[in-house]
Amino acid sequence: MKILMVFHAPPYPPDIGPSRRHYHVLMETVARHDVTVLSLGSPVDRTALLDHTRLDPSRVHFVRGDRTPTRKALRAATCLATARSDFCRLRRKGVQRRLDRLMAAESFDVVYFSTVMLGCYRLPRGVPLVGDTHNVEHDNLARAASTAPEGWRRLYYRVQAALTKREERVHLRKFQIVCATSARDRDVLKRLAPEASVRIVPNGIDLQKYSLRGDTGTERGLILFTGLMSYYPNVHAVLRFAKDVFPLIARRVPAARFVVVGANPPATIRALASDRIEITGRVPDVRPYYARASVAVVPLSIGGGTRVKVLESMATGVPVVSTALGCEGLDVAHEHSVLLADSDQALADAVVRVLRSPVLASSLSSHGREVAVRYDWKRIAPVFDDIVHAAAARGAPTMQSTAGACRAY
Numbered sequence: 001m002k003i004l005m006v007f008h009a010p011p012y013p014p015d016i017g018p019s020r021r022h023y024h025v026l027m028e029t030v031a032r033h034d035v036t037v038l039s040l041g042s043p044v045d046r047t048a049l050l051d052h053t054r055l056d057p058s059r060v061h062f063v064r065g066d067r068t069p070t071r072k073a074l075r076a077a078t079c080l081a082t083a084r085s086d087f088c089r090l091r092r093k094g095v096q097r098r099l100d101r102l103m104a105a106e107s108f109d110v111v112y113f114s115t116v117m118l119g120c121y122r123l124p125r126g127v128p129l130v131g132d133t134h135n136v137e138h139d140n141l142a143r144a145a146s147t148a149p150e151g152w153r154r155l156y157y158r159v160q161a162a163l164t165k166r167e168e169r170v171h172l173r174k175f176q177i178v179c180a181t182s183a184r185d186r187d188v189l190k191r192l193a194p195e196a197s198v199r200i201v202p203n204g205i206d207l208q209k210y211s212l213r214g215d216t217g218t219e220r221g222l223i224l225f226t227g228l229m230s231y232y233p234n235v236h237a238v239l240r241f242a243k244d245v246f247p248l249i250a251r252r253v254p255a256a257r258f259v260v261v262g263a264n265p266p267a268t269i270r271a272l273a274s275d276r277i278e279i280t281g282r283v284p285d286v287r288p289y290y291a292r293a294s295v296a297v298v299p300l301s302i303g304g305g306t307r308v309k310v311l312e313s314m315a316t317g318v319p320v321v322s323t324a325l326g327c328e329g330l331d332v333a334h335e336h337s338v339l340l341a342d343s344d345q346a347l348a349d350a351v352v353r354v355l356r357s358p359v360l361a362s363s364l365s366s367h368g369r370e371v372a373v374r375y376d377w378k379r380i381a382p383v384f385d386d387i388v389h390a391a392a393a394r395g396a397p398t399m400q401s402t403a404g405a406c407r408a409y
Contacts, residue, residue, distance in 0.1 A: 001392060002034045004102060008090050008115050010041035010062075012049040015286075016228040016263065020308045021115050021134050021181075021203055027389070028381035029112075030055065036106070038098055040065045040090065044252045061102070063094040077265045085163035087117040087137065096121055103127070109392045116178060117164075119171025128391040134203070135304035136188045138165035144232060144302045160223040165192070172196045176391045179384070181305045182240035182329025202329075203306045207376035210287065210315035221255030221355060224318065226286055226309045230264035233302035237326075238387035241299045241347070242272045248348035249275060253355050261289050290316035294361070298326030301346055306330055310338075311375050314368030319361045321350045331374065337367040 007022055014023035029035055036059040039045070046062040049055065080090040103111075103124045111124055116131035123129060138161050145157035172178055172193040179201040180186040186198045225241065227234040238260055250256050256276070260269065263282035273279045283289070290296070296313035298320065306329040313320050319340045320327075327338055334340040339350040354361050 001388070002036075003029060003388065004036045004038065004108045004109065004111045005029065006095075006111065006113045006118060007037070007039035007041075008113075008118055010039055010045035010049065011037075011114075012045070012052055015282075017308075018114065018134055018232060021132075024204060024206065024381075025112075025114075025132070025201075025384060027053070028377060028384065031381075032385055033388070036102065036108070037061065038095065039063075040092065040095065040101065040114045040332065047320070061098050063092055063098060065089075065092065080159070083163065085117075085167050086160055087164060087167065088120060090115075090117060091120050099124070110388050113175070114389070115248050117174060119174045120167070123174055126396050128176040128394060128396055129174065130177050130179065130387060130391050131172070132179045132201075133185065133189070133305070134181060136168075136180075136185050136192075137161075137304075138168050138192075139185075139188050140233075140302075140304035143304070144236075147236065148232075159397060171191050176394055176396070177387050178316070179387060184329055185305060199387050201387065202375060202380055203308050203311070204375040204377040204380040205308060205311045205372065207315055207372060207378070210290070210312050210372070212369065218294055219257075219292040220294060221253055221257055222293050222295075223249070223258045223351060223355075224261065224289055224296045224313075225298070226261045226289070226296070226312070228264065229260070229262040229266065229269055229281075233300055234262065235266060235269060236302055237299045238269055238272070240301070240344075241297060241348035242277055244344045244401050245299065245347045245351075246277070248345065249351050249355075251353050252348075256355065259289060259293070261286055286312070287316065290318050293318045294349040295321055295351055297347070297351065298322035300326040301342075311372050314338075315372035317365040317369060319354045320368060321347065321354060323347070330371070332371055333367075337364065337371045339364065382391055 009018050011019055011026045014020045038061045041062045042064055050057055050060060072339045075089050076086050079086055091128055108127055110128050110130060112130045114132050116133055141161035145161055148154045148157060166312055169192050178196055178198045180197050180198050181203050182190055189198045225238055245257050251328055261280045263281055265281055266280050270279055287339040296318045298307060300323055307326055310320055310330055311328055322338055322340060323342050324340050332338045341347045341350045381392050
């Protein structure tokens, strides 16, 4: 089939949240179908994708997004002042023009959108549309509003949650099929738009890529957190762990060190750096850090979707200690494939147990690997492909209203 895939962020490199999903969705679809790509991103992003994938350059189209933090902040302020969610930042006249041109020049069997929030565009008519999600966006924001420590941040997230919920409800109804990463997210989406057809396509990993761990490189006491550090739920989790949990561990395990691996750490995270806490920023490859880690922690109390960082840790054989929310939507079992704990003391106790017990660490590692195998993209890809075929068989959606769309900039 001929498929147009529209991405709200560059699908390559697959080293931050959305791209970890979108890259594999793209590559597995390219292996099965004739694909054209339209994405927000820079010429450098386009070149990187072409160099890595060898896609036909004539079928890969990028439109530049905001170039500076100042412009991003101005756009966010404009959206808020006009009672629109921050997702209106995705809207670009250049994307709409290119989308219209591509649809006029060629007949596609299906058009895929990497987030339903791209429903703010004037979507194509007469062709089945598949929308993806890696979070239920309004739910993610509502969770952030309930736990953010600063009053101004709680207020901002509450406002954004309400605006996003209104828009997300409208956008969901524009797609023939919507993909969710977990049963919980599917149920939340169905409550928001009962008429929407929502199917589960889990997040996954490239199992072969992350099957490189060797016990000889393990550093006793190394506690690892990975994730994009410009993402507020990760910032919130690291601050909590470093300030409230790690001191409880360090008193009992003198060799303990906390290493935070992730791009774009803000000043609050960089300020944590010490002789026992390392903040790396972006790294070319996270696998050497997994190879050294004694335990991976996922102390999240905000967020949605499912956490690829959990699957990566398990695939590399690193025992995982997580909050319940950190493993939400994943087929894990407490005391079997993962240790789950939610309070500061319980998290500290769980990490100490792993660091002090090689038998427990080995058991968690072995059973975690069994979980990771089930989330290999080679297993997930046919599920997504079935959805693409189902959308094509159903034909174009009956409702493709532009109600609630954002103005283009």
